[in-house]
Amino acid sequence: MKFKEFRQAGHWPTLLSAFLYFDVSFMVWVMLGPLALYITQELGLPVGEKFTIVAIPILSGAILRIPLGMLADHFGPKRTGVLAQALVIAGLVYVFFFGLHSKLEVELLGLLLGVAGASFSVALPQASRWYPPQYQGIVMGIAGAGNMGVVLDSMIVPWLAETFGWQSVFGFLTLPLLLVLIIYAVLVKDAPEKRRPVTWKNYTALMADADTWWFMFFYSITFGGFVGLGNALPLYFTNWYHVSGIAAGMMSAIVVFGGSMFRPLGGLIADRIGGIKALQILFVIVSLSYLTISFLPEGPLPAAAQATDSKVAGWALGDLPRVAWVAVAIFFVGAMALGMGNGSVFQLVPLRFRGEIGVMTGLVGAAGGIGGFFLAKALGLSWDLQHGFAAGFSVFAGLPLLGLIGLTWVKRRWRTTWGAVSGARV
Template identity: 50%
Template sequence: MIDKDFFKAGHAPTLISAFFYFDMSFMVWVMLGPLGVLIANDLHFDAGQKGLMVAIPLLSGALLRVVNGVLVDRIGPKTTGLIGQVIVILGLVSAWHLGVHSFGQVLALGVVLGVAGSSFAVALPLASRWYPPQYQGIALGIAGAGNSGTVFAALFAPGLAIAYGWVNVLGLAAIPLAIALLVYIVFAKDAPNPPKAKGLIEYLSVLRIGDAWWFMFFYAVTFGGFSGLASSLTIYFNSDYGLSPVVAGYFTAAAVFAGSLVRPVGGALADRIGGIRALTIMYVVAAAALAMASFHMPQAWMALALFVGGMLALGMGNGAVFQLVPQRFRNEIGVMTGLVGMTGGIGGFYLASSLGYSKQLTGSYQFGLLIFAVLAVVAVVGLTVIKKRWRTTWGAVGVSMAKI
């Protein structure tokens, strides 16, 4: 799906650096999810507190993505990313040194980890600005595949926490972040001829455009589903199927790996058949998988199979959305990445917190999963409503070189 001309376009060292920076940032962003069972046992959290614990980093990261979107257009993506990475490293080291002893302190840590989640609004424009329209899907798919860092958190965090204590895992996590920071400093470069920085009023004016709200909603479903499940599945498998934290982490890693691996595939597929058609297929698959999973499968592996299918669809959807965004808002890609990324994080916050409260109030995760499946169906309806207008205006032949 990647032709040879892609490798001649853009700047490969920046693309790879953006991926690695994003990857390690996402690893720590969702870390409270894989550690959640052990943290909750030590600090005696109920189901609602567990849900909020894993949801707060998602909300913090969502809101900070807007800040990063503005900074990217003001001081450049490389400098913005450097500042954020240093904040996260210092936060992890401080939590490791001082310890975390209460629900309030866990939430405060979650806010700091949200800075890592806001790396989305840095990595994508850092890569996007180097590549022409016909390669936006695959370029942003590769950079965005850094959400695979969530796999490392699910695979290694529970086992390391059992061996060394979950507080020490926070300190260990600062090591790969420091390595990623070094690679980023050496190899990443801002693209030449960046868009002119805009005033605050001009940023807010983007919200007057209806297409911006559609993109924000579409990503709230695709990335919200991905990040919300990545943060919640370890607790889900431990609570509903009695799996140990380590085995539940392995199950989560399998689902997350599937979703993160195919993000570039989703972008490349959207380049081939158009982002609207690709997204429609992916939303239908995700809605069906989540709806079926809500009925509590008899065996854990059956639930895992459904979540893998749902994550494959959501992960590809993440790539497909960002095949479309740079075509519609190329001159506002920094702020649009921040806004769209923000709503993606808010979607994840909603899903993670609603699953926790659904479990606490009803004794089941079904209600939370079903509502999110309905949101995916609403997204399909939305795509059906706007696809003709998009294809005859900014997506028309002669206006865009890429398919929508």
């Protein structure tokens, strides 16, 4: 791939704007992951309910992607994106001034944050429609790399909460949202393709296609695993390895950095060797990572002298036990494979459903969010049942193996039907 040809093939300001929009939206969508350590501590909630709270925005975002995708196809991604971003900003400003005082209020906030997560249905189709088939992998990888927002959350949210209080975090995160909203409104252009009004019939028609369900299943594994871990890891690290809130945030940032940075590479590799082959390799890596994590022992409790004076006390980053660093390394490899898997899935989706990319992005993205919800929820349930996380990770180690079987099942048909006329490697 020549960079000059790629740059001239589409509209790079829209691609850049889609990346930034997705980045800050994703950052807000998963902010309850690291912030839940502080909010739930103040409300006195048990561990299992903490995992439920961080799972709510994931489920909300999954459900809202379908109607938001319909709005994007009907009114245009730009108008829809501006409206969604404005709604999220209003919610953050409200919490900044008035706070959260009950579990119900936190759950309602989680539902609102789902609007930010549903931005997936705006950013990806917006970028995809500007570029020809041979660039779909790298384009969707770049736009989707906006999930770097998870890294920013994990790094800065605990520090802001410790320094200024958790309520102030909502005010701080409003600033990048406003800046990106301005950039987005000025630079982005909807593709010149003629839009067709989208109704529920479009969704039901696609739901009758077996390929739709396969893509939804594959993405529930890759994106679901990534976003589920991004939200649940701070709680996992503090409860299983007994680290401080800031240390848990930095450990989570290291892990999700791998998934975010390697997503474009996954799309690029899929362009070279085909999305099916890429996913087959990546599913094996993901399964082995989850399975290995399920066997890691609990970390030791810190002595009083070694615990930080953090609001969420525990091991400081410089004093972490060895097993905690082993877990970070394994999670990093797994997250890297998940991120690359995201790019690989979306190398295939536009090739199969070019004319319905907005609808398909909503469906596939919803499935990814639902997968993330169940991962976070399964970890909380695992803790409630056995005071550990092995069962939750073991279940999710089996899903990539089922995905591998599914790829073997559809590979020949895909390559000899729509893949043969797609103009790209499948």
